[in-house]
Amino acid sequence: MQYELRTQVIEPRRHTFQNVIDRRGDEPASRYLEGTLDIEPRNVYHYRPTWTAEHELYDPNFTQLLLTDPYSFLDPRQYYYTPYVTNRAAHHDEFGKSLAYIEQRGLLAKMPEGWRSIVGSAVVPLRHYESGGQLVSVAGSRFAYGTSIEQCCSYASFDRIGNAQMLSRVGIALADGTSDMLQSAKIEWIEGAHLQPLRKLTEQIMVCDDWAESLLALDVTDSLLYEVVFRGLDEAALTTGGGAYSLVAQYFTAWFADQRRWLDALVKSWCTDDGHGAQNRQTLESILDRWRGRALEAVMPIAAFIDAQVDGVFAKDLLGDTHAHETDVWNTKLGAQA
């Protein structure tokens, strides 16, 4: 008796969802694409928003920066809910471990006076800045056109809350498990002379009508603030007695690198868009002209405050260098595609 074993392959009638098939043909696609492409409704809206009659409910014209096809931009990190949550949970676990190590040994309290006041009066108050950043990102997730962009904005807004929480935990650890420092940090944020320019700028960014402009203004500020307060101080902390701060600062630096990945890709999509590229580059230039100087002025007093607390950090110099470097980076971005 002879048996022959053979595989019977039953072809599935469709390999993926229609929204993906329409764009890429009937092939197995990643979860990210299935949950992103053409998800946002484009027509058959109920009625126009009563508060802006010239726009549809979802409308590309909520910003001046346009994409011919919003799905020509895709998140390079390919985050949909599950990988995003998994990734961030790991990030916060790591942070929690570092913080536990610091707390067990009272390392924050053992830092020199200058470092304690930097963390208490310049770093922890930034949780309020993060809160403003969260609102700006949420505006992007509501008004952006295309799920691909909205998704990134939504996650960025969650991230901002996460960053604010991490800063709060640092404050609580520094105040021996009490909320004293969070309260004093709020007073610093509202009254401290070195923070007022940044607070003013944050509020100006929040009330900017164009969601993409406010997102970019926030990013311009971030790129100075994060570079100086987190990455720059991190390096200086190791040599001037703020080692405990360095342990926590690294997580913010890592987050910002991740944030930059999707923003850079989005800017690139805007710049290289077939239909709107040239127009977008002009718009981007005018946005940068409007915000770059203000961002520098807003972060400068914080850098000066840091320099006044601890010798040998040179935050102001670092800020100047960063500003110059960012100018070059933007020129490359806008010039390369011209």
Add this chain to the structure above:
Amino acid sequence: MSDITTRQVGIDLQESDDNRAIIDAIREDNPDLTVRRLPGLVKVQCPGRIVVNRETVEDKLGRDWETGEFQLAIVSCAGNFSEWDDDQIIVSWEH
């Protein structure tokens, strides 16, 4: 590569979300590739050689990827791994 044989080389990969990106990358770097999908398995074949570039895979995967991770994706292969370094994997019949 003057006397390159055109005998088919092939790699069988397990079908998974991560490997889909790898297969996309292989397809991009090897224009003559044929892909056969079986349940739980994807067979890719190409005359002469198959190249896997780390950069292309990272691009498709959206994260850092080490060529060593290819071990986790392979079920079997027809051909020799004539090159396997940090940036590139080449399967061909030549050594």
